[in-house]
Amino acid sequence: MSQIQVKQIISSFCKILEYFNFSKITPEDLRLAKFNKPNAAPKMWKLLFELVNYLKTRNKLDNQLISNEFDSLGPEKVVKFLKEELLKLGYSCDDFFKLKSSFDENDTSSREILISIGWLISSYEIIKLFIANSNSLLDEEYFKENALMAMNLSEVKKEVDISKSHIMSSSSKDLYIYLNNLKLFDGTFKNNLNSLHSCLSEKVSLTHKVHSETSGSFSCLELHLLKNPDQIEKYEKILEKKIEVQNNFLLWIKNEEPFWTWMESVLDEKISENELNLINSDEVNTESFDYLFAQVLNENVNKAKKVECEFDKNVKKLEDLQHDIKSKIYSDKQQELDRQQLTSLKHFEKEIIQKFQNILLDDNLGYSKCNNRSISDTFEPRLNYIQNKSTNDSQKIKNMTNITEINRKLDEKVKCLENIFDKLKQTATTKCEQISSELEDCYVVYNE
C-alpha cells in the first residue's frame, strides 16, 4: 500500500464530512492528531462532537447551530458530554475517559480522540449512514423526506397546545360542552385532511400532465429548469457537489482497507509511546472508565427502582379510587358517576400512562439497547494487546484480573437494570390493560 493511497482515502473521508456540513477538517489535521501534536485537540473534539450529534439526529447538520452549541458549552461541559455519550454508545477504552477536560494549546490528547473517532466510524458504520442520507434537492424523495423535518415543530406544538387547552378548559365544566368542542375539532381535522388530499391529487394530476406532455422523457425538475434557465446554474452546482461526494463514497467503498491500516498505525503509535512513558505512569485518575460507567449505571438502577416504587404507589391509588367509585355507584343506586370523580380518574389514568411513557422513552435507560457483547468483542482484544505490550508481568496479570472483574460487575449491573426494566414494562402493560378495561366498566356505568 502506498502512502499516496492513504492520503487519498483520508482526504476523501474529509470531503465526505464536509459535504454533510461538518466543520472543515484536513488530512493534515488528522496526521497531527496521530502524532499527538498540539493544536490538533480542539479540532478533534469538535469533530467528535459533531459526529455524536449526527448520530443522535440522523440528519444533515446545521453547522452554525452545532458550532454555537459547541462554543457556548465550553470545554469542560463538551468533554463531559462526549464522555457520557460515548459511554452510552458503548465505548470502553479506559484512556479516553481519563482525558483532561480542556482545549489547551499544549494538550496532547488528540490521538486518543482520534482513536475514539475511528471506533465510532467503524462500529456505527457512519459512512453507510452518510450514503443513506445523501439525498439532495435533485432527488424526488428529498422533499418527501425533508418535509417533516423542515416543519417548524415548536409552532405545530403550540397549535396543538392551543387546541388542547380549548377542549380541556371547557371539559371541566360540562360534558355537553366538551363533546361539542370535540366534534368541532373533529370536523376541522376532517376538513383539513380533505384539503391535504386534494393537494396530493393535484400534484399527481400535474405530474401526470408533465409526463404525458413530454411523453415521459422529462422529470418535473427538468421541465422546471427548462422554464427557468436562470436556475440551472444553481442546480448544476448541487449536481457537481453530489457527483463529487458520490465519487468519494465509491473510493471509500473500494479502498476502505488503507484507512483502517492507517488507524491501526495510530494505535501502534500509542502503544510505542506508552512503552516510553511507562516509568512515570503512576498517576492517579479519578475519572476513569469503570468509575464513570459504574456511576451512571448506579444512577440508573436507583432511578428505575424509584420509578418502580412510584408506579406501584400510583397503581394502588388508582385501584383505591376505582374501588371507591364502584362501591359508591353500587351502593347509592345513583347509576351516575360524579363528574369530578370521572375527570379526576381520567386525569390520573392519563398521568400514569404519561409517566410510564416517559420512562420508556428516557434516553439514559438506553443502555440495554446497545449491544454490550459486540463492544467487548471489538475492542477488548485491542485493549488487551496494548496492555500486553505495555506492562510487565505482574502488572499485566493485575490489569487482566481488574478488567475481568470490572466486566463481570458491569455485566451484573446491566443485567439487573435490564431485569428491572423488563419487569417494570411487563407489570405496567398488564396494569394499564387492567385499569383501562376496568375504567371502561366505569364509563359504561356513567353513560347509562
Next chain:
Amino acid sequence: MSIITVQIGQCGNQIGEKLFDTIISDSLEFKPNKNQTNLNYYKTLNENYVEDCKERFFSYCDNSYRQDKLYARSILVDMESKVVGKLLNQESNYIFRSSNSYTQKKGSGNNWSYGYCINAPKSSQKIEDIIRKETERCDRLSSFLICMSMAGGTGSGVGSYYTEFLRDNYPRTSLVNTCVWPFSTGEVILQNYNFLLTLNKLYENSDAIILLENDILHQICKRLSPHKEITFDDLNRIIGHKLASILQPCLGDGQQNNYLNQVITDLCSHNDYKLLSLNNVPIMSQQSIDYSTFKWNSLYKNARQLLYTGGYMDEGLKWGLDGVSNKTLALSLFARGLNDSDFEHTDLVNGFFDKTYMNKHFSTKAFGGLWPCPLKLWQQSRPFNNYEKSLSLLSNSQLPAFKIDMLIEKAWKMFSSKAYLHQYIRYKGFKEENLLNAFIFTEKLVKNYKNL
C-alpha cells in the same frame, strides 16, 4: 383550485347563470379609476385576479377548436328542457358545455318524492358520467357548489338525491348547497313539505348550506327600485352578486386563498351547525353606485349592527340595542376594495368586533365560550363588481333557525290533517315515516341553534 357548480332545477339553473354572469362581468369588465395612482400595481393585481378567477370557474375547450373560449365549470340538470336550452344557446363571454347538461321531457311536478324517488335515479347513470368528466378537467377540485331551490320538485328532490350522490362518490370533496327559500306566502302548495325533506337530506350529506330567502331578496329589490315590478330575474341577480362576492379570489392571513373548502372549514366544522346566511354591505342600485363614496369605517359599523340585529341590508338598519339578538358561531368577512385610511383591515375588525362585542354575540353556552377562531377576514384590494368598496358577511348564526321554526309549525298543521300526503306516498320508496322523521330532525336542528 376549482369549483364545480351543479345547477339543479329551473331555479338552480337561473341562479347559476346569474352567478357566472356576475363573475365574468366582474372579471373582464373592470376599469380602474382614472385618477388612480400606482396604475401598474393595479394592472398586475387585476391580471392575477382574473387569472385566478378563470382557474376557479372556467375551463378551456378540450380540442383546439375555439380554444380561446371560456367554458363554465358547471353541470346543468333539469327535468324540463326550457331553461337549460336557453342557457345553452346564449352567446356571452363564456359558454355552458352542452355535453354537461341533462334534460328530459317530464318535470317533477313540484313533488319532492317524485324528484327523489323517480326522476333522479333514472338520470343518475348519465349524470355520473358528466360529473366524472368535469372533475377530470380540474387539476384540483375544491368543492361542489350545488344551486337549487327548496320549493319545486326538481330542485329539492333531485337536488337532495345528487347531494347524497356526490357525497358518496366524492367523500373528500366539500359540498356546499346554495338553497333558495321559497316565498313564505307560497309559490307551491307543497313547498313546506319539500323544504323539510330537503333540509333533512342536505344536513346529512352537505358540508354547508347557504340559505337565501326569496322574501328578503324581494325586499332588497323593492328598496333598490321601488317603482319597478320585481321579477325572479332581479332576485337571481342579487343572488349572483352575493355568491360571487364570496367566491371570487381573496386572501386571508398568510396569503391563504379563499378556496371554498377553506371558508367552509372555518364556518361549519361542527356537524350540527351548518346553516349559513350571506349578507352584503352595501347593496345599491347600479345608478346610485356611481354617485356614492364609501368609508370602511361606516361599512364595518353597519356590518356589525347588521349581524346582531339579524338585518339583511344596510339601508333602514335597526339601530336600537334591544330587540332580537342574533347569536353567531362564526363569521367570515370578505373585504373587497382599496384601503382608505391608515388603519389596516385587521385593526378595523379588531376595533369593531372587540372583545365585549364578541363575548356578547359570539360566545355560546353550548361551546362554553367562543369558537377557536370565530372571525376570519379575507381581503382583496381589487374592487368587486363596480362597488368601490364592499363587505360580505358569511355567518353561521341562529337567525335561520327561528324562521325554520315558523315553517315547521305551518307544515305540521298540514301534516296533522294528513293533507297532500298521498301525493308523496304514491311513489315507491317513500313512506309516511320519512316525512315524520324530517319533522323530528328539523325540530332537533332548531333546538340546537336555539340553545346556543
